[in-house]
Amino acid sequence: MPFRFLFHYLLTIATFVSAFGISTAYGERLQVIDQDGNPVANAVVSFPSQGPIPVPELNAVIDQIDKQFAPHVLVVQKGQWVNFPNSDDIRHHVYSFSDPKTFEMRLFNGTDSEPQLFDQQGIVVLGCNIHDEMRGFIYVADQENTGVTDAGGYAEVQVNGSDFDVWHERLSASQTEKRTMSIDSLIDGSPRQVRITLVIDAQAEEDERTFRSRKFGND
Incomplete structure (x- = not known):
């Protein structure tokens, strides 16, 4: 019998900061892992931009x-x-x-x-x-500094302040919801680490079929 219940993942955003604390804006390497400590690829981490970001001319x-x-x-x-x-x-x-x-x-x-x-x-x-x-x-x-995690769960992103958004396709059944998080605690170490735990609500395979059933007409 196929699994049809909501299940939860715990997603931990581990961000490493310098021993001197958080500055106004700097580049950082973030890692996203799941509840089992496995890296999560294709997650987007975004901070608000300190200044305007021009729209790239190239497509x-x-x-x-x-x-x-x-x-x-x-x-x-x-x-x-x-x-x-x-x-x-x-x-x-x-x-x-x-x-x-x-x-x-x-x-x-x-x-x-x-x-x-x-x-x-x-x-x-x-x-x-x-x-x-x-x-x-x-x-x-929209005026965001963003980073997309690779196969190892790592992303490079320009950090601005302490609030940031995280998106991943398994954060919600709709696959479009973001979570706003705050870097509100530092764990001592070299370098120090901010660890944030998220709960991912992921609908079972039924939601995949529901999405596909809404397609445009057949060719």
Whole structure:
């Protein structure tokens, strides 16, 4: 019988600070691990920017490779354009139902598609109307210093103050919710460590099927 109950993960954000304490703004290496101490990849950690962040002139890119979005999580600044090339030798039908950006596009190998403008802050969940297993995310930042964790759970981010946001696709059943956290305690050590524990509410596989059932019409 498939598992259908809500389950919880504990996510620990471990951030290392210098022995001299927290400064106004500096680059830091953060690590995100789960309740078993395993690294969590593709989490986004963001701090508010101390100054304005210009919108990059170059378009961001999220490709289709081996029936997967590449990268799995893409961070862009609000007002940035994104290209969706298709490096597979098959076609895809990319779509989003997310409030920050609702769209659909058919992608054929070797054919350029129109770039999409992401001008609303938030999390955009991507799917493919042909390949249900495909899932990707675009994190649209608005004047935020962001870092995305790698396979080891590490991210480099410019720290500003003590409050920050954490997003991961398993933080909520909707896959779009962020958690605002505070660095409010320092553990002695060299370097000292701030450890914050989150509870992740993750819906069982039923929610995956519910999401897929909302797709655009079949090709």
